[in-house]
Amino acid sequence: xxxxxxxxxxxxxxxxxxxxxxxxxxxxxxxxxxxxxxxxxxxxxxxxxxxxxxxxxxxxxxxxxxxxxxxxxxxxxxxxxxxxxxxxxxxxxxxxxxxxxxxxxxxxxxxxxxxxxxxxxxxxxxxxxxxxxxxxxxxxxxxxxxxxxxxxxxxxxxxxxxxxxxxxxxxxxxxxxxxxxxxxxxxxxxxxxxxxxxxxxxxxxxxxxxxxxxxxxxxxxxxxxxxxxxxxxxxxxxxxxxxxxxxxxxxxxxxxxxxxxxxxxxxxxxxxxxxxxxxxxxxxxxxxxxxxxxxxxxxxxxxxxxxxxxxxxxxxxxxxxxxxxxxxxxxxxxxxxxxxxxxxxxxxxxxxxxxxxxxxxxxxxxxxxxxxxxxxxxxxxxxxxxxxxxxxxxxxxxxx
Amino acid sequence: xxxxxxxxxxxxxxxxxxxxxxxxxxxxxxxxxxxxxxxxxxxxxxxxxxxxxxxxxxxxxxxxxxxxxxxxxxxxxxxxxxxxxxxxxxxxxxxxxxxxxxxxxxxxxxxxxxxxxxxxxxxxxxxxxxxxxxxxxxxxxxxxxxxxxxxxxxxxxxxxxxxxxxxxxxxxxxxxxxxxxxxxxxxxxxxxxxxxxxxxxxxxxxxxxxxxxxxxxxxxxxxxxxxxxxxxxxxxxxxxxxxxxxxxxxxxxxxxxxxxxxxxxxxxxxxxxxxxxxxxxxxxxxxxxxxxxxxxxxxxxxxxxxxxxxxxxxxxxxxxxxxxxxxxxxxxxxxxxxxxxxxxxxxxxxxxxxxxxxxxxxxxxxxxxxxxxxxxxxxxxxxxxxxxxxxxxxxxxxxx
Numbered sequence: 001x002x003x004x005x006x007x008x009x010x011x012x013x014x015x016x017x018x019x020x021x022x023x024x025x026x027x028x029x030x031x032x033x034x035x036x037x038x039x040x041x042x043x044x045x046x047x048x049x050x051x052x053x054x055x056x057x058x059x060x061x062x063x064x065x066x067x068x069x070x071x072x073x074x075x076x077x078x079x080x081x082x083x084x085x086x087x088x089x090x091x092x093x094x095x096x097x098x099x100x101x102x103x104x105x106x107x108x109x110x111x112x113x114x115x116x117x118x119x120x121x122x123x124x125x126x127x128x129x130x131x132x133x134x135x136x137x138x139x140x141x142x143x144x145x146x147x148x149x150x151x152x153x154x155x156x157x158x159x160x161x162x163x164x165x166x167x168x169x170x171x172x173x174x175x176x177x178x179x180x181x182x183x184x185x186x187x188x189x190x191x192x193x194x195x196x197x198x199x200x201x202x203x204x205x206x207x208x209x210x211x212x213x214x215x216x217x218x219x220x221x222x223x224x225x226x227x228x229x230x231x232x233x234x235x236x237x238x239x240x241x242x243x244x245x246x247x248x249x250x251x252x253x254x255x256x257x258x259x260x261x262x263x264x265x266x267x268x269x270x271x272x273x274x275x276x277x278x279x280x281x282x283x284x285x286x287x288x289x290x291x292x293x294x295x296x297x298x299x300x301x302x303x304x305x306x307x308x309x310x311x312x313x314x315x316x317x318x319x320x321x322x323x324x325x326x327x328x329x330x331x332x333x334x335x336x337x338x339x340x341x342x343x344x345x346x347x348x349x350x351x352x353x354x355x356x357x358x359x360x361x362x363x364x365x366x367x368x369x370x371x372x373x374x375x376x377x378x379x380x381x382x383x384x385x386x387x388x389x390x391x392x393x394x395x396x397x398x399x400x
Numbered sequence: 401x402x403x404x405x406x407x408x409x410x411x412x413x414x415x416x417x418x419x420x421x422x423x424x425x426x427x428x429x430x431x432x433x434x435x436x437x438x439x440x441x442x443x444x445x446x447x448x449x450x451x452x453x454x455x456x457x458x459x460x461x462x463x464x465x466x467x468x469x470x471x472x473x474x475x476x477x478x479x480x481x482x483x484x485x486x487x488x489x490x491x492x493x494x495x496x497x498x499x500x501x502x503x504x505x506x507x508x509x510x511x512x513x514x515x516x517x518x519x520x521x522x523x524x525x526x527x528x529x530x531x532x533x534x535x536x537x538x539x540x541x542x543x544x545x546x547x548x549x550x551x552x553x554x555x556x557x558x559x560x561x562x563x564x565x566x567x568x569x570x571x572x573x574x575x576x577x578x579x580x581x582x583x584x585x586x587x588x589x590x591x592x593x594x595x596x597x598x599x600x601x602x603x604x605x606x607x608x609x610x611x612x613x614x615x616x617x618x619x620x621x622x623x624x625x626x627x628x629x630x631x632x633x634x635x636x637x638x639x640x641x642x643x644x645x646x647x648x649x650x651x652x653x654x655x656x657x658x659x660x661x662x663x664x665x666x667x668x669x670x671x672x673x674x675x676x677x678x679x680x681x682x683x684x685x686x687x688x689x690x691x692x693x694x695x696x697x698x699x700x701x702x703x704x705x706x707x708x709x710x711x712x713x714x715x716x717x718x719x720x721x722x723x724x725x726x727x728x729x730x731x732x733x734x735x736x737x738x739x740x741x742x743x744x745x746x747x748x749x750x751x752x753x754x755x756x757x758x759x760x761x762x763x764x765x766x767x768x769x770x771x772x773x774x775x776x777x778x779x780x781x782x783x784x785x786x787x788x789x790x791x792x793x794x795x796x797x798x799x800x
Contacts, residue, residue, distance in 0.1 A: 002603055002631050007513040007571055008662055012669075038466060046461035053677070054450035061446035065645035066438060100500055100649075104671035113407040116516075129672075136669050171407055203402055231402050245465035247676030249500075262408055269412075269536050271504035272529075275675040276647030277453070 015136045018128075019366060020358035023347040028355060032387035035355040037181060037330050038378040040301060044245055045294055049281055052288075056280035064276045070268030071260070072098025072252075073276075076283045080252045083286070087213065088227025089236060091254045097263045098274040100249040102211055105237040106133045106174070108253075108263050108270070109207050113171050114139040119163050120172040123151045125333075125362030125371070127181040127209065130174055134364075139171070141364045150187030151175060153194050160202040170204045177225055179212035179329025182362050182373035186327070192225045199233040210238045214295045215377075217303035218327040232256030240282050242330070243295050248278035302330075302377050305384050309376040312385045316392035318399060323374075334372045341398045343369030349398055354390040415536045418528075419766060420758035423747040428755055432787035435755040437581060437730050438778040440701060444645055445694055449681055452688075456680035464676045470668030471660070472498025472652075473676075476683045480652045483686070487613065488627025489636060491654045497663045498674040500649040502611055505637040506533045506574070508653075508663050508670065509607050513571050514539040519563050520572040523551050525733075525762030525771070527581040527609065530574055534764075539571070541764045550587030551575060553594050560602040570604045577625055579612035579729025582762050582773035586727070592625045599633040605659075610638045612729040614695045615777075617703035619727045632656030640682050642730070643695050648678035702730075702777050705784050709776040712785050716792035718799060723774075733759075734772045741798045743769030749798055754790040 005013065025031065057064060071077065077096035084091055099105045106129075114120060116138040122130065124143035134141045144155050156173070163170040175195065177187040187195075199206050208225045226236040232255070239251035253263055267273065285291050306326065313323055313334075320337035334356075336346075343358060350356075359371025372391075376384055405413065425431065457464060471477065477496035484491055499505045506529075514520060516538040522530060524543035534541045544555050556573070563570040575595065577587040587595075599606050608625045626636040632655070639651035653663055667673065685691050706726065713723055713734075720737035734756075736746075743758060750756075759771025772791075776784055 002600070002633065004513075004605070004632055004656065004659055005662075007605070009512055009515065012512065012662065012666060036467070041462040041466065044461055044465045046457045046465060049461075049465070049677075050454035050457045053453045057446045057450045061444055061449075062441040063647075065444045065446060065449070065647040066441065067436070067646045100671040100675060103669065107670045112409055112412065113404075115409065133669050136666075200402070205404070205407070232404055233402065246467045246672075247463075247465040249671065249673070249675040256404065259404055262405075262412065266412060266536075269503065269533050270507045270670075271500040271649060272646075273649070275500060275649040275678055277449075277677055277681075278675055281677075 011138050012136050015132070018358065018360040020343065020347060020360050020369065023344055024358055025351050025355060028352060030352050032354045032383045032390065033378055034374045034376070034384070034387045035357045036378060037375055038246070039242060039298065040377055042380070043298060043301065045290065048290060049245065052281045052284040053277060056284055060280065064280045068273050068276055070273050071096065071264040072274050073279045073283060076279055076286070079283065079286045080254070084236070084254055086221065087210070088223035089254055095254055095257055095260045097253040097255070097260050097267060098279060099251050099253060099267060100271065100274050101241060102209065102237060102239045102251040103129055103133060105251050105253050106130055106207065108266050109172070109235055110134060110137040110139070112262055112266055113205060117168055118171045119168060120174065121156060121159065121170060122174045122364070123176070123180070125182055125359065125368060126174065127176060128357065128361035130209065131362060131364055134174065143364050146183070150177065150191035151195070153191060153198065157198060160198065160204065164202060170202060172205050172207055173199070174207045174209065175225065176209045176211070178210055178222065179215060179326055181212070181329070182331050182333050182357065184324045184326030184329050184332040186222065189222055192223070193228050195225055196228040196233060200231065206234045208234055208236045210236060211242060212329040213238060214243050215299060215302060215330065216328040217299060217306060226254065232259065235259060243291055244282060244285055248281060250274055250278045250282050305376045305381055308381055309374065309384050309388055312388040316389050318392070318396055320399070321395060330375050330377045331373050332376065334374055336370045336395060338370055340400055341370065341395055345398055346394060349394040350391060353394070354387040356391065411538050412536050415532070418758065418760040420743065420747060420760050420769060423744055424758055425751050425755060428752060430752050432754045432783045432790065433778055434774045434776070434784070434787045435757045436778060437775055438646070439642060439698065440777055442780070443698060443701065445690065448690060449645065452681045452684040453677060456684055460680065464680045468673050468676055470673050471496065471664040472674050473679045473683060476679055476686070479683065479686045480654070484636070484654055486621065487610070488623035489654055495654055495657055495660045497653040497655070497660050497667060498679060499651050499653060499667060500671065500674050501641060502609065502637060502639045502651040503529055503533060505651050505653050506530055506607065508666050509572070509635055510534060510537040510539070512662055512666055513605060517568055518571045519568060520574065521556065521559065521570060522574045522764070523576070523580070525582055525759065525768060526574065527576060528757065528761035530609070531762060531764055534574065543764050546583070550577065550591035551595070553591060553598065557598060560598065560604065564602060570602060572605050572607055573599070574607045574609065575625065576609045576611070578610055578622065579615060579726055581612070581729070582731050582733050582757065584724045584726030584729050584732040586622065589622055592623070593628050595625055596628040596633060600631065606634045608634055608636045610636060611642060613638060614643050615699060615702060615730065616728040617699060617706060626654065632659065635659060643691055644682060644685055648681060650674055650678045650682050705776045705781055708781055709774065709784050709788055712788040716789050718792070718796055720799070721795060730775050730777045731773050732776065734774055736770045736795060738770055740800055741770065741795055745798055746794060749794040750791060753794070754787040756791065
């Protein structure tokens with residue numbers, strides 16, 4: 001009997017999804033969804049997208065419908081380079097690579113620099129999509145806890161030192177500095193500088209995932225980690241999924257010329273180039289100034305929903321539950337005092353009523369089942385409020 | 401000094417592009433292009449694409465603009481399953497995975513089943529895109545020559561036997577059975593059956609790339625290799641790049657449930673899913689019957705251009721040049737008697753006048769510089785004719 005699974009990459013097949021995934025019902029259409037990291041679907045600029053697609057095809061269809069450069073359309077890369085300046089990133093268009101979504105930026109970087117037995121570091125907790133990308137890579141994944149400033153820099157240095165001594169040095173550190181997924185909090189400027197200094201000292205790369213940077217509701221815009229990079233230790237990525245739409249699958253990388261060149265070649269031999277119609281739509285959306293207007297509109301809406309979620313939590317959650325207070329992004333992070341509520345029981349209790357992302361999705365180990373990521377952007381305000389109340393009721397009901 | 405290239409995957413960085421690539425000028429806008437494997441751009445259904453995009457968004461934008469299943473839209477997978485029946489492939493929608501272009505289908509299969517030190521086989525010559533995907537994979541690439549029926553089956557068996565004895569068995573054989581790129585010829589039905597029997601005997605997988613199947617100008621439609629597969633040894637792929645447009649980056653895989661499931665997971669952790677707007681456009685294009693009408697129209701045009709290219713070759717090429725006579729696809733393959741013309745000199749001589757794809761792009765080794773792939777679909781008829789005449793003049797001028 002032919003067993004094809006014996007041929008499969010063991011890194012892929014040995015990957016075990018988080019325990020909660022057998023119980024989570026976050027596609028449940030009958031429940032209020034605080035789970036996915038989605039924009040508010042009522043405000044997708046869908047008519048505009050159709051119009052921009054039609055106009056772009058009329059103007060430029062021989063290019064849009066053909067094969068094209070593996071790093072993407074030059075004009076869109078130029079826009080990204082210009083747009084990056086506000087985050088302190090100085091880059092030329094040739095240092096930009098357009099990709100089919102953020103997941104692809106991580107997957108390409110992992111494939112470029114991680115060899116079997118190499119180590120990479122993530123924050124604990126870290127974005128669930130990144131956890132599954134890196135856990136299915138050939139590398140060893142180490143998660144390092146966070147303090148109030150960001151990733152624990154002393155623990156990171158200890159780990160870098162340990163790996164260096166072992167002869168298999170740390171290669172890559174994945175950081176989400178702004179409005180962290182799932183925490184909702186941001187790394188301080190001081191910690192950003194320390195991270196670059198550490199990368200230079202131990203010669204690892206930092207993969208800076210800045211997916212939520214534009215969704216700022218309070219406070220100043222902080223310079224990115226890449227802004228402090230003087231010699232190519234930082235690979236910066238961000239995405240059109242949040243300020244435009246996830247379904248277009250479009251994100252970008254900004255990296256040193258040699259890294260951008262290698263990623264572009266790898267992108268080419270992976271799937272040729274990012275889809276052209278998405279690129280053409282994004283180009284018109286950016287060049288005609290729609291992007292910043294849309295962000296401004298959405299930020300007013302999201303700030304209102306974020307404040308409403310915080311207020312509802314204050315009013316309804318028992319005192320053994322705590323949560324972060326984000327000043328941007330899509331999420332906040334809720335912790336139930338250890339031993340009070342069984343995480344699997346809570347999933348069963350809330351089934352069909354309200355969904356959230358169980359905390360163990362954000363860890364490479366089995367921890368996190370008493371933690372929850374709540375998204376405040378997707379549902380309309382009244383459902384954000386009702387969802388939190390339903391969740392609070394379930395927690396109180398199960399509490400020991 | 402930080403040298404990031406030391407971190408790079410050696411399989412990627414050790415890849416050397418073909419010798420001719422330093423001289424080939426196939427993006428040259430001043431030259432007649434017989435080089436790229438492009439549809440005729442005058443006939444891209446661009447107005448229809450804009451219309452279908454706008455209609456699909458109006459009807460279904462919350463799904464199209466959001467994240468979605470990693471194997472793609474169920475209705476489009478159902479269409480693919482139904483469409484595959486005419487090639488003798490019986491598959492359910494769950495055995496289909498939608499990908500961002502054909503290159504991605506190959507790249508995902510390579511990543512799923514090829515471990516360092518494994519072997520894979522390609523035809524000699526084989527599609528240049530596939531050559532670069534597999535040469536940058538971790539596997540050893542062996543090219544096996546073709547006879548009049550397809551890949552030399554005796555040589556393939558000898559190689560499979562040799563690898564089996566070595567303890568690192570042959571894992572994958574990449575075959576393009578219909579209107580082969582670059583040859584333009586097709587594998588016989590008998591050889592297709594022999595390939596499946598061989599895969600079963602030595603337990604390797606066949607990756608069947610059927611990109612050109614719909615572009616049939618003479619003769620009957622042959623059953624695919626996958627049609628003879630009884631136990632999951634064949635992974636079938638085809639693409640929307642030719643019957644719709646390359647720029648949408650959309651292709652599909654049909655495989656056994658276990659392989660399709662694993663490829664879908666790998667696709668998910670590589671870039672989530674194929675771009676949704678492309679999927680929505682393709683779905684309407686297929687469901688509303690545009691696809692078969694478009695193919696019918698294009699086949700009449702392409703047959704005329706193919707016949708014109710053959711006639712012009714007959715009239716203008718010297719007698720030391722031979723070529724294939726395709727009954728479908730986009731290409732024919734031209735061979736200049738060894739020693740008559742220096743391939744690099746021919747590239748220099750034709751520069752700015754006519755472009756073609758130099759033969760060494762289709763080999764993993766340095767051979768092939770006296771061979772040329774000519775594409776007859778892209779340019780209008782008068783330029784197809786003129787391009788061949790210019791090429792014949794250059795060959796005659798340089799001939800020893």
